[in-house]
Amino acid sequence: MNSSCNGLFLEDLAVTFTSKRSGKVDALKGVSLKMRQGDTFALVGESGSGKTTLLRIVLGLLKPVRGKVCLLGEDLDRCTPEDLTMIRRQCGYIPQDPYGCLPPTLNVMQSVIEPCLIVRGRKNLPAAKEKARQLLREVGLDDPSIWNSRVWTTLSGGQRQRVSIARALVLEPLLLLADEPTSMQDASTRGEIIGILKRHVQRGMSLIFVTHDLFLARAAAERILVLYRGLPCEEGPSDEIVKDPLHPYTRALLAASPRLGEKITSISREGPENGPADEGCPFRFKCPEAGNECTSAPPLRELEGRKVACWKVRE
Ligand SMILES: Nc1ncnc2c1ncn2[C@@H]1O[C@H](COP(=O)(O)OP(=O)(O)OP(=O)(O)O)[C@@H](O)[C@H]1O
Ligand SMILES: [Mg+2]
Secondary structure, rough: OHHHHHOOOEEEEEEEEOOOOEEEEEEEEEEEEEEEOEEEEEEOOOOOOOOOHHHHHHOOOOOOEEEEEEEEEEHHHHHHHHHHHHOOEEEEEEEOOOOOOOOOOOOOHHHHHEEEHHHHHHHHHHHHHHHHHHHHHHHOOHHHHHOOOOOOOOOOHHHHHHHHHHHHHHOOOOOOEEEEOOOOHHHHHHHHHHHHHHHHHHOOOEEEEEOOOOHHHHHOEEEEEEEEEOEEEEEEEEEHHHHHOOOOHHHHHHHHOOOOOOOOOOOOOOOOOOOOOOOOOOOOOOOOOOOHHHHHHOOOOEEEOOEEOOOOOOO
């Protein structure tokens, strides 16, 4: 075990997808992140900024073309498949899509206990059921009649999302990767879900919370990393980022956030369309402050406990 990187340490991650339809897509272009055990981080960015891709790398479901992932003391590049399985068992994952992520043939109770039975065997059934009941009550599915319902045919999207949250927490993970876990909840229950996740953080769990909403990010996590087209724009304590955003893209995201609950697909601005993504600041085509210097890529600079990639931000 390498205790120097206990928690999660991501260094300069890059991922490129190639598909027939879109050709080559650089989904991540150099993202780093450091969390100690128990830390909470929110990943924020519009659709296509690379948030889900980053989670899939952490879980070892996707291999980066460049960079390093060190999770719970292990360098994923050096792990055997058995090591990787052991590490994954310490990680809970709430996938983005509550429709596709639950087994179609199982009922609510079976869906929640399944990870326990896989890891601990059938002898664990009574304890797994007890834990599942407790979690289902915690996520607001407290009516026992619902526990025998088929997830696929009887539950709403919001209810499926709650089942998925209970399933991700059933093994008491050390790290929870939550990909837009409140996207199908209404405004009042969104706060409840965040409260539940925070209670699990209090027992020592780390949390990566993915959202496109900066206010939700602040409620869920101590630090925020803002991504734009696979690049980090800004990172820092959540309160400071929301009160005093440094990057023009973060300011645009905040200005768009009164439309709470809506998915932000792009930040628009009068002027030229997106240009080539590989040169200069990728946000410069939409940035109201862009100048000549922005045709070269701004480095991510440290600034009093925060980080920002923008030439316009002065020391
Ligand atoms: N399997 C894949 N094959 C090809 N391109 C992909 C694949 N997965 C993701 N991409 C592309 O990589 C980029 C980042 O995708 P990703 O799903 O990580 O974005 P996201 O920030 O999670 O977006 P959303 O908020 O819509 O979930 C997008 O341009 C997406 O189209
Ligand atoms: Mg996503």
